[in-house]
Amino acid sequence: MMDLAPFWDVIVLIALVLCLAPWFGAYLGKIYLNRPTTGDTILIPIESAIYRLLGTSPQKSMRAREYLFAVLWVNGGVLVFLFLFFLFQNGLPLDATGAPGMRWDLAFHSAASFTTNTDFTHFTNESQLSLGALVFAWPLALFASAATGLAVVAAMIRGLVRKDGTLGNFYVDLVRSVTRLLLPLSFVFALILVALGVPETLRNVVIAHPLTGGTQTIELGPVASFTSISLFGTNGGGFYSANAASPLANPSAVSDLFETFVMMLIPFSTPFAFGQIVRKRGEAWPFLGTILIVFLIAFGVFVAAQAVANPALAGLSGVGASTNGYPVGQETRFGLADGSLFQVVSVYSNVGANNMQIGALSPVGQLVLMFGMFTQSTPGGEGTGFGTLLLFAILGIFVGGLMVGRTPEYLGKKIGTGQVKWAALALLAHPAAVLIPTVVAVAGGFVTVSSGTLPASAHTFTSVLYEFTSESANNGSALAAANFNDTTPFFNIAGGIVMLVGRYVPILAMLAVAGMFSEQGFLPPGPGTLKTASATFTIYITLFLIVVTTLLFLPVIALGPLSQIVGGV
Amino acid sequence: MSAADAGSPNRAPPPPAHTPLGHLRATAALIAVLLLGTGVVYPLVVTGLAELVDPSAANGSLLYYPNGTVAGSGLVAQNTDAPYLFWERPSLTDYVTTLGIGTDPGPTDPALLALLNETIAYLRLDGNLSANTTLPLWWIAPSASSTDPDLVVPAVTVQIPRIAAAVNNSTVQGNCQRAFGTNVLVTCLLDLVNAHITNPPIPDLGVPYVDVLPLDLDLLPIIAR
Numbered sequence: 001m002m003d004l005a006p007f008w009d010v011i012v013l014i015a016l017v018l019c020l021a022p023w024f025g026a027y028l029g030k031i032y033l034n035r036p037t038t039g040d041t042i043l044i045p046i047e048s049a050i051y052r053l054l055g056t057s058p059q060k061s062m063r064a065r066e067y068l069f070a071v072l073w074v075n076g077g078v079l080v081f082l083f084l085f086f087l088f089q090n091g092l093p094l095d096a097t098g099a100p101g102m103r104w105d106l107a108f109h110s111a112a113s114f115t116t117n118t119d120f121t122h123f124t125n126e127s128q129l130s131l132g133a134l135v136f137a138w139p140l141a142l143f144a145s146a147a148t149g150l151a152v153v154a155a156m157i158r159g160l161v162r163k164d165g166t167l168g169n170f171y172v173d174l175v176r177s178v179t180r181l182l183l184p185l186s187f188v189f190a191l192i193l194v195a196l197g198v199p200e201t202l203r204n205v206v207i208a209h210p211l212t213g214g215t216q217t218i219e220l221g222p223v224a225s226f227t228s229i230s231l232f233g234t235n236g237g238g239f240y241s242a243n244a245a246s247p248l249a250n251p252s253a254v255s256d257l258f259e260t261f262v263m264m265l266i267p268f269s270t271p272f273a274f275g276q277i278v279r280k281r282g283e284a285w286p287f288l289g290t291i292l293i294v295f296l297i298a299f300g301v302f303v304a305a306q307a308v309a310n311p312a313l314a315g316l317s318g319v320g321a322s323t324n325g326y327p328v329g330q331e332t333r334f335g336l337a338d339g340s341l342f343q344v345v346s347v348y349s350n351v352g353a354n355n356m357q358i359g360a361l362s363p364v365g366q367l368v369l370m371f372g373m374f375t376q377s378t379p380g381g382e383g384t385g386f387g388t389l390l391l392f393a394i395l396g397i398f399v400g401g402l403m404v405g406r407t408p409e410y411l412g413k414k415i416g417t418g419q420v421k422w423a424a425l426a427l428l429a430h431p432a433a434v435l436i437p438t439v440v441a442v443a444g445g446f447v448t449v450s451s452g453t454l455p456a457s458a459h460t461f462t463s464v465l466y467e468f469t470s471e472s473a474n475n476g477s478a479l480a481a482a483n484f485n486d487t488t489p490f491f492n493i494a495g496g497i498v499m500l501v502g503r504y505v506p507i508l509a510m511l512a513v514a515g516m517f518s519e520q521g522f523l524p525p526g527p528g529t530l531k532t533a534s535a536t537f538t539i540y541i542t543l544f545l546i547v548v549t550t551l552l553f554l555p556v557i558a559l560g561p562l563s564q565i566v567g568g569v
Numbered sequence: 570m571s572a573a574d575a576g577s578p579n580r581a582p583p584p585p586a587h588t589p590l591g592h593l594r595a596t597a598a599l600i601a602v603l604l605l606g607t608g609v610v611y612p613l614v615v616t617g618l619a620e621l622v623d624p625s626a627a628n629g630s631l632l633y634y635p636n637g638t639v640a641g642s643g644l645v646a647q648n649t650d651a652p653y654l655f656w657e658r659p660s661l662t663d664y665v666t667t668l669g670i671g672t673d674p675g676p677t678d679p680a681l682l683a684l685l686n687e688t689i690a691y692l693r694l695d696g697n698l699s700a701n702t703t704l705p706l707w708w709i710a711p712s713a714s715s716t717d718p719d720l721v722v723p724a725v726t727v728q729i730p731r732i733a734a735a736v737n738n739s740t741v742q743g744n745c746q747r748a749f750g751t752n753v754l755v756t757c758l759l760d761l762v763n764a765h766i767t768n769p770p771i772p773d774l775g776v777p778y779v780d781v782l783p784l785d786l787d788l789l790p791i792i793a794r
Contacts, residue, residue, distance in 0.1 A: 220629045332778045
C-alpha cells in the first residue's frame with residue numbers, strides 16, 4: 001500500500017540531520033569543554049563582562065549541590081519574574097492589545113509552563129496576552145529554559161569524566177549556551193524564516209478590509225525571531241495560538257521542512273556532544289541508535305495511521321478521496337509525509353509545537369505521540385532528553401549487571417545503589433506526575449465539558465491523560481481544549497505543579513547521579529567489563545526503554561487511546 | 570582549558586562557592602542581561618535585517634486594493650462567501666483571528682460527521698453545487714489554524730460555474746467577455762485559476778493548491794467589481 005516516493009524529501013531531511021549531527025555534536029561538546037571555537041575574539045570579551053556582572057568566573061567549578069542551587073535560583077527567578085509580569089501585564093509597557101492582567105492561577109500556570117521549557121498555554125495568545133508579555137517576557141524563558149536543559153546535561157556528562165567532585169559552573173554553562181549556540185543560530189534561522197515568508201515587524205496589528213465587507217484584524221510582530229528560538233530551544237510555544245499550523249508562522253511545505261530541521265538539530269546531535277566530552281566518540285552510537293530506532297518506528301506507524309481514511313467518515317456522500325485520511329485539522333500546504341514528520345519530531349523532541357490539530361488525528365497517531373512523551377528521551381527535550389536517556393542506561397546497566405552477575409559500571413565508573421536510586425526516582429516521578437493528577441481530575445469531578453457533565457467517553461479520558469503527560473514531560477502539545485475545559489483553577493494549579501515536578505525532579509536526579517560519579521575514581525577495564533559501544537548494548541537499551549515505559553503506562557493506555565482504537569468511541 | 574580539565578598539579582585553590590547573596594546577584598544580573606539581549610536587541614536586529622531580506626514577508630504578506638487599502642494577508646483566510654468570488658476553506662472561528670483557533674472534533678466524535686454534513690449542505694445550497702458534484706474532502710474539512718488560506722485545486726475549479734453564473738455578462742471586462750453561445754468566461758476563469766496554482770517546490774512535497782485571496786483580488790477587475 002505504501003509508496004515510498006512521497007517520502008524522499010523527509011528521508012533526505014533525516015539523512016541531512018544525521019550527517020550534520022557528528023559535526024554539530026562535536027561543536028556542542030567544545031562549548032561545554034570550554035575549548036576555543038570560532039568567534040572567540042568577539043565572544044570572550046562579551047562573556048567576561050557578563051561573568052563580572054554576575055559575580056562569577058569560569059574558574060569557579062561547582063559541586064553538585066551548588067550547581068543545583070544555581071539552577072533553582074535562576075529558574076526560580078525567571079518563574080517569579082514571569083508570574084509577576086503576567087499578573088500585572090495590563091499596566092506594564094506594550095499593553096496596547098488591551099489584554100487584562102492574568103488571574104493568579106493562570107499566571108502561575110503560564111510562568112511555570114515557560115520556565116520549564118513546556119510552553120503549554122491555557123490562554124488564547126491573541127486576546128489574553130499583552131504584547132510585552134509575548135515579545136519581551138516570554139522570550140526570556142525561551143532562552144533561559146533551553147540553556148538550563150543544556151547546562152544540566154553538560155554537568156551530568158562531566159560527572160562521568162571527573163574525579164574532583166565538581167561539575168562545572170552553571171552560570172558559565174548557561175551564558176555560553178546562549179552566546180555560542182542559541183542566540184547566534186536562532187538569529188540565522190529567524191532570517192531564513194523571513195525569507196520563507198514569516199513576518200518580523202514592529203507593527204503589532206493591521207486592520208484589513210475583507211472582500212465581503214467588515215474588518216479583519218491581522219496580528220503581526222517579531223514572529224520569525226520568536227518562532228526560531230521557540231523551535232530551536234525545544235520550547236514549542238507559538239506566537240499565534242495556532243502555533244506552527246498558523247500560515248504566518250509556517251507559510252509553506254518548505255518552511256515546514258526547515259522548521260523540522262531546526263527542531264531536530266540539537267536533540268539528534270547531543271549524543272555526539274556526549275561522545276566528545278567523555279572522549280570516547282564510539283559511546284555516542286548506542287544512544288543515537290536507540291533514539292533512531294524508536295523515532296523511526298514511531299514516524300512510520302504515525303504516517304501509516306494517517307494515510308488510512310477515517311472510518312468514521314465513511315458515511316459522507318459525494319465527497320472525493322484524499323491521500324491524507326484525516327484532513328480535518330490539517331493544513332492544505334503541508335504534504336502527508338512532511339507534515340507528519342514535523343509533528344512527530346516536535347512531540348518526540350518535547351518541543352510540543354503543532355502544525356496540525358493533534359485532537360483530530362487518528363487514535364493511533366495520538367497514541368504514537370503520547371508514547372514519545374512517555375519515554376521523554378527519544379530524543380527528548382534540549383539536554384534533559386539525553387539526560388533521561390542516560391538515566392535509563394544507568395538503570396539498564398544495573399539490571400543487566402544483576403542478571404549476568406557483573407559489577408555494574410559505565411565508562412569506568414561504578415554504578416552504586418545511590419545512582420540507581422536516583423535514576424529510578426527520576427523515571428518514576430514522570431508516571432507519578434501523570435497518573436496521580438489524571439486520576440484526581442477524573443475521579444474528583446474536575447473535568448467539565450461545555451455541556452457541564454463528564455461524558456463517559458474514552459476521548460475525554462485521553463484528553464486529560466494527554467494534558468498531564470504533556471505537562472509532566474515538559475512537552476507542551478495539547479489534544480485541544482474543547483474536549484474539556486482546562487482553564488479552571490484546578491487544571492492551572494495542578495498543571496503548574498506537574499510541570500515543576502516533571503522538570504526539577506529529573507534535574508535533581510541527574511545532578512545527584514553526576515555528583516556521585518564525580519567523587520569516584522576510575523576502575524580499569526577488566527574482562528568482565530560490559531562493552532557499551534556495541535550493537536548488543538544498543539538493542540538492549542532500546543528494548544529496556546520500550547519495556548519499562550510500556551509497563552509503566554499500559555493501564556492508562558488501555559483506558560484511553562486503546563479503547564478508542566478498538567472501540568471507536 | 571579551564572574548568573573542564575581541572576586537575577593540573579599547579580592549579581590554585583578553588584574559589585569559594587557562591588553564597589545565597591551571590592546566587593541572588595547572579596540571577597538578577599542574568600535575567601537583566603537576557604531580557605536586554607533576547608527580549609530587545611535580538612528581535613530588533615532581526616526586524617531591521619528582515620526589511621532587507623524580504624520586506625513583503627516581513628510585514629505579513631499583505632495584499633492591497635488598487636486604492637492602497639489593505640485587503641488582507643495572503644497568509645490569512647478571510648470570509649469570501651459571495652456568489653461571484655472563490656470561497657476559502659471553512660473556518661470554525663468565522664475567520665476572526667482574535668478568537669485564536671476553533672477546536673476540531675476528535676476523529677471518533679459523532680459531532681465530526683454532523684459538522685462535515687452541515688458544511689456539505691451549506692456548500693451545495695449556498696454554493697450552488699448540485700448533489701452529483703464531487704466535493705473534495707479538503708474543502709469541507711475545517712483546518713488546523715482556522716485561517717488556512719489555501720485550497721486544493723479541484724475545490725477551486727468546482728466553483729467556476731457558480732461564479733460564471735453569478736457575474737453579469739455586460740460588466741465583464743476585456744477579452745473575458747462571454748461571447749454569445751460560447752463560454753469564454755469559464756475558460757477565462759480556468760486560466761486565471763491555473764495562473765494561481767502553487768505547485769510543490771520540490772516534487773512530492775504536498776499537493777498543488779491555490780491561495781484564494783490573491784486569486785479573488787485578481788478576479789475583481791475581470792468581473793468589474
